[in-house]
Amino acid sequence: MGKILFIDVDGTLVDYETNLPDSAVEAVRRARKNGHRVYICTGRSKAEIYQDIWDIGLDGMIGGNGSYVEDHGNVVLHRLISKEESKRIVDWLHDRKLEFYLESNNGLFASENFESRADASLKEYARRKGIDGADRVTVRSIFPDMIFGGELYREDLNKVSYMLHSYQDFLDTRAQFPDLESGTWGGRGEEALFGDLGVKGITKGKAIEHLLHYLNADKSDTIAFGDAKVDIPMLEACAYGVAMGSGGDEIKKVADFITDDVDKDGLYHAFSRLNLI
Incomplete structure (x- = not known):
């Protein structure tokens, strides 16, 4: 197995106007072709993951800031408010x-x-x-x-x-x-x-830990990409963390690497620097 990549959606995969850069699509597709797994890890619920995102090609998703985990269509975790x-x-x-x-x-x-x-x-x-x-x-x-x-x-x-x-x-x-x-x-x-x-207790980081257990995978193989404070637990749960240049100061302080802005091919440049593509 290659690396397991966790990508926030808003401000990371898509820009703040929800535009999906062609370079981001290419980066994800090439990374998966190279044997890496790619999951979106987002505050959005599944109903907000529109077809253009699924069409990129993904291995699954973490949604609701960690309340929902899916791998290749299989529900791994779903915790609901009663x-x-x-x-x-x-x-x-x-x-x-x-x-x-x-x-x-x-x-x-x-x-x-x-x-x-x-x-x-x-x-x-x-x-x-x-x-x-x-x-x-x-x-x-x-x-x-x-x-x-x-x-x-x-x-x-x-x-x-x-x-x-x-x-x-x-x-x-x-x-x-x-x-x-x-x-x-x-x-x-x-x-x-x-x-x-x-x-209570739901975070992107804990959801990643749950998915890794399900996959029988190790934290050492993980890389996270995010832009906001809510993404910090995601970066902390992974071996390596990347912050977008257009992201906030709080996440940049904990990131291992800061790439370019989301609308300046930041995701593609990060994938290239990390030899994922």
């Missing part, structure tokens, strides 16, 4: 008037007013990521397959993301759900735009 806890989350967010969307392998399910109220936050998120035409970003352009008007009391949830009116909303929600994993995204600390809730 139906009772899901109902409690939905009721709490409704009571707080915090719009949200539910993330599952069967789709993304938006709360009643998410489309209209999340518009400004997503535009700000796009501006922070340096996306051209950020003011034209909409909920439907960011989440093209999001389901509106669907059932919100569900038993298939990997994660829940919700809008923040203030950082206090995150602090209160974290205190309300101590048995779940709480995080924020879209900015650091008080600048965060969204909060999220997931299964």
